[in-house]
Structures are given as C-alpha cells and as structure tokens.
C-alpha cells in the first residue's frame with residue numbers, strides 16, 4: 416500500500432501561478448500545496464525554509480498560516496499548511512474577491528488593516544515579496560469581524576539569506592519591496608492605492 420496522500424478533484428481548492436491547493440484528505444483544518452510540474456523547485460524549498468525559520472523565531476502567526484511539514488502525494492511532493500476557514504467552516508475568500516465588490520465600508524476598513532499588516536511585518540521583520548490581493552485571504556471571525564491572513568508571497572529569494580538572520584537587513588528589504596510595488600499590486604483598486612502609504616524613509 417502506498418502512503419502517498421491521494422489528492423482528488425473534490426479536494427481541490429484553488430490554483431495560483433505556481434501551485435495547486437487542496438484540502439488535506441485526512442485533516443479538515445489543513446491544506447496541501449503541490450508545485451506545478453514546470454515550476455522551479457527552489458521556490459518551494461526557499462518558502463519552507465523561511466517559514467521554518469519564522470516558526471523557530473516564534474513570530475506571531477495571527478496574519479500567517481503555519482507550515483506543518485512535507486508530504487508525498489499522487490501529484491508529487493507537497494507542503495502542508497493550515498487551511499484558512501471562516502467562522503461557518505467555509506474556506507475564506509481572497510482579498511481580491513472582497514475588493515471586487517467595491518463596498519465603501521470594506522474598502523475603508525481594509526486600507527487600515529493592510530497598513531496594520533505592513534507594520535506587523537516590519538516590527539517582526541517578516542520579509543515578503545508579493546502581497547497582491549490574491550495572496551491574502553479575508554478570514555471572517557464573526558459578524559462584521561474579519562482578519563487578513565497572508566497565504567503566499569512570504570520570504571525572499573536571496574541566495575545568501577542575510578534577510579533571514581539580520582533584522583536590519585530584512586527591514587531594508589521589505590521596505591524596498593513594498594515601496595516599489597504596492598501600487599502595482601493594488602492597481603485594479605485605485606481607492607485602495609490612494610489610501611495606502613509607502614513606509615516612511617528611515
């Protein structure tokens with residue numbers, strides 16, 4: 416008998432540029448991410464390595480999904496993460512989905528929340544490379560209570576991982592990435608772009 420996890424179409428959650436995400440067949444609170452066959456494997460290892468480091472450093476994971484280890488599946492090697500669920504047990508929807516609804520109250524709330532997230536990552540020197548609104552889920556905690564959870568785009572691709580060891584270096588890196596790219600990440604949502612700010616010059 417094979418001990419590979421069997422990932423079948425009913426377990427499929429969503430697909431990004433590099434990976435497919437499935438529900439874990441044996442654990443309703445976890446998801447399993449498999450790399451597309453033609454994606455460079457380095458990205459996969461760098462991410463796992465970065466998450467493991469964050470977990471050793473015991474950073475606050477309120478806005479992140481903990482990494483739960485590697486597994487073999489019928490679709491290849493995969494990484495296990497916590498599945499982001501709403502209070503009714505459904506899989507949380509992306510920030511892109513909510514922004515597309517263009518609700519004024521939500522937009523106002525979310526600009527503050529993204530600013531808060533950005534400060535949280537700065538304080539804990541968590542490096543990111545892509546905080547576009549498909550990499551952030553909006554977890555509903557209760558009536559009118561939501562939290563942003565980043566499920567992708569964390570870490571860096573430096574061969575010499577200084578940003579993993581040095582808070583000063585990591586902050587420099589994330590400030591540069593945010594200030595250069597946030598307008599592009601949210602370009603479909605001008606209301607949000609207008610509300611967001613660059614990190615102040617240090």
Ligand SMILES: Nc1ncnc2c1ncn2[C@@H]1O[C@H](COP(=O)(O)OP(=O)(O)O)[C@@H](O)[C@H]1O
Pocket residue numbers: 428429430431432433434435436446448480496497498499500506507509549550552566567
């Ligand atoms: N932890 C999670 N909980 C719920 N849905 C998730 C989770 N991780 C990923 N997804 C869904 O799967 C999609 C693809 O995953 P993602 O990690 O962004 O892959 P990619 O690296 O290909 O962009 C996401 O846009 C999201 O819809």
Ligand SMILES: [Mg+2]
Pocket residue numbers: 431432549550567568
């Ligand atoms: Mg993604």
